[in-house]
Amino acid sequence: MTEVVIFEENYQKLLPITYTKTIPEILCGGRRQIDRITSVFGLEKTTFLVRKELEEYFKHKWKTGVNEIPDSRILLVINGNFLFLDNELKALDAKLDQGQVLVGKRGIIALKVKKDEIEKLIDQTGVNRRCVKKLYKKTYRGRERKIEYPWDLIEHLKELIIEDSKFLRGKFRRLKGDRGGYPILMSDDVSVEKHVYIDCTDGPVILEDQVEIQSFSRISGPVWVKRGSIILSGLIREGSIIGEVCKVGGEMEMSIMDGYSNKAHGSYLGHSYVGEWVNIGAFTVTSDLKNTYGTVRMNINGRKIDSKKIKLGSFIADFAKTSISTSIYAGKKIGVSSHVHGVVYDDVPSFTFWAKSLGHEPIEIFLKSAIKTQKRMFERRNIRQKRVHKELLKYIFKITKEERRKAGVVKKRIKL
Numbered sequence: 223m224t225e226v227v228i229f230e231e232n233y234q235k236l237l238p239i240t241y242t243k244t245i246p247e248i249l250c251g252g253r254r255q256i257d258r259i260t261s262v263f264g265l266e267k268t269t270f271l272v273r274k275e276l277e278e279y280f281k282h283k284w285k286t287g288v289n290e291i292p293d294s295r296i297l298l299v300i301n302g303n304f305l306f307l308d309n310e311l312k313a314l315d316a317k318l319d320q321g322q323v324l325v326g327k328r329g330i331i332a333l334k335v336k337k338d339e340i341e342k343l344i345d346q347t348g349v350n351r352r353c354v355k356k357l358y359k360k361t362y363r364g365r366e367r368k369i370e371y372p373w374d375l376i377e378h379l380k381e382l383i384i385e386d387s388k389f390l391r392g393k394f395r396r397l398k399g400d401r402g403g404y405p406i407l408m409s410d411d412v413s414v415e416k417h418v419y420i421d422c423t424d425g426p427v428i429l430e431d432q433v434e435i436q437s438f439s440r441i442s443g444p445v446w447v448k449r450g451s452i453i454l455s456g457l458i459r460e461g462s463i464i465g466e467v468c469k470v471g472g473e474m475e476m477s478i479m480d481g482y483s484n485k486a487h488g489s490y491l492g493h494s495y496v497g498e499w500v501n502i503g504a505f506t507v508t509s510d511l512k513n514t515y516g517t518v519r520m521n522i523n524g525r526k527i528d529s530k531k532i533k534l535g536s537f538i539a540d541f542a543k544t545s546i547s548t549s550i551y552a553g554k555k556i557g558v559s560s561h562v563h564g565v566v567y568d569d570v571p572s573f574t575f576w577a578k579s580l581g582h583e584p585i586e587i588f589l590k591s592a593i594k595t596q597k598r599m600f601e602r603r604n605i606r607q608k609r610v611h612k613e614l615l616k617y618i619f620k621i622t623k624e625e626r627r628k629a630g631v632v633k634k635r636i637k638l
Contacts, residue, residue, distance in 0.1 A: 225268075227268075227271060227340065230348070236372060241621075243276070247280075249478055250463075250478065251305065259302075262312055269288070269289075269292055279610050282608070294337060298314065299332060305369065321334070321335065322360050323354055323360065325359055325361060327366060330349050331366075372495065373534055380425060383461070394407040401419075411432055412429045412433045412435075415435065417437045418437060425445070427445045428446045430450075433448075433453075440456075451464050463479070465498070468483050471488065472487060472488045477492060478495045480495075481498050489503075489504065489507060493531075493534050496538045501544070503548055508552075509551050518553040520555070535552060535553075539572065541595070543561045543562070544561075548563060551567045554569055556569075557573065559587060559592040570629075573586060573622060574629070586631050
């Protein structure tokens with residue numbers, strides 16, 4: 223098997239989500255792209271080019287090669303922004319000979335080069351396009367799913383849940399749903415109480431190890447619930463992905479909630495992304511439709527860009543919190559470790575206490591407080607906070623200082 227190098231590009235367009243993770247690590251579909259890649263090529267045969275600030279955190283989390291190009295004659299270099307299924311990844315290797323680059327409608331997909339050529343072609347943040355142009359170009363004619371903007375995470379949810387479920391053939395019990403032609407794929411130790419309705423008309427429902435579904439829940443596939451999560455009498459609608467060890471109640475539709483996050487009470491999450499270790503307070507609502515039924519525009523690196531999506535919700539980075547009855551306007555972003563209250567009609571910088579609609583100016587959250595909150599959250603899940611966790615928060619706090627300044631965030635003690 224060819225040795226593989228994975229890179230990402232334009233991670234800035236996905237901030238604040240990508241402050242804490244690389245693009246291949248983002249949960250989109252039943253598996254992360256890092257899982258698809260390593261399942262095909264093998265963990266020991268895969269190296270990731272990771273931003274320097276994420277290197278230690280990435281190593282700790284994935285236990286794989288980082289930024290050390292393997293000593294191999296020819297390497298397959300893949301753009302980690304593209305979401306490829308297992309069979310498509312295998313085909314990439316076959317499509318390219320040494321010295322060739324595979325190009326799609328949305329950019330460079332893959333190239334096959336010698337080790338000593340990689341440094342001038344690719345770095346930790348993307349492609350040197352001028353150098354890559356010198357390679358022999360081949361055109362990719364398959365299905366392209368590229369994660370470039372936040373709304374791309376929502377675009378492919380249904381398809382990827384259905385396709386990723388094929389990876390579980392023969393591994394999980396296959397049951398018939400209450401309605402529809404797709405299956406329920408269920409681990410042996412899943413608990414489903416009475417009075418649960420599962421509709422598989424439009425896609426499968428996947429319930430991983432130790433999932434618990436409480437009474438009076440309705441689940442409409444395609445839906446994927448990962449290991450150890452609990453559905454607390456919820457309405458989980460099509461296109462929903464729930465990460466590991468989450469608690470979810472209320473309504474959820476066409477959204478991703480990554481691992482160790484909670485939305486335990488009545489609330490609505492639609493066409494949105496929620497990162498890891500996020501707590502969604504009771505009756506928090508994400509708007510995903512403008513009153514004008516127009517397309518949602520998002521602020522991307524200081525520019526307003528039209529998503530061309532009529533339905534688009536919120537994008538909430540790791541360790542953020544919403545208080546009770548928070549309402550978040552369509553297309554808004556909430557930064558790492560921020561706390562939001564009331565009506566959120568602006569993007570919220572990282573490490574910010576935000577309660578503008580309640581008459582409060584935005585206030586910077588003390589770094590020590592954010593680290594202490596992280597420690598408390600970890601302890602609730604019997605996870606020990608390590609130096610690598612604290613150092614990443616310290617780094618993000620430092621590099622988001624200007625972001626807070628531009629948003630008028632002040633430094634003082636929070637008083638409500």
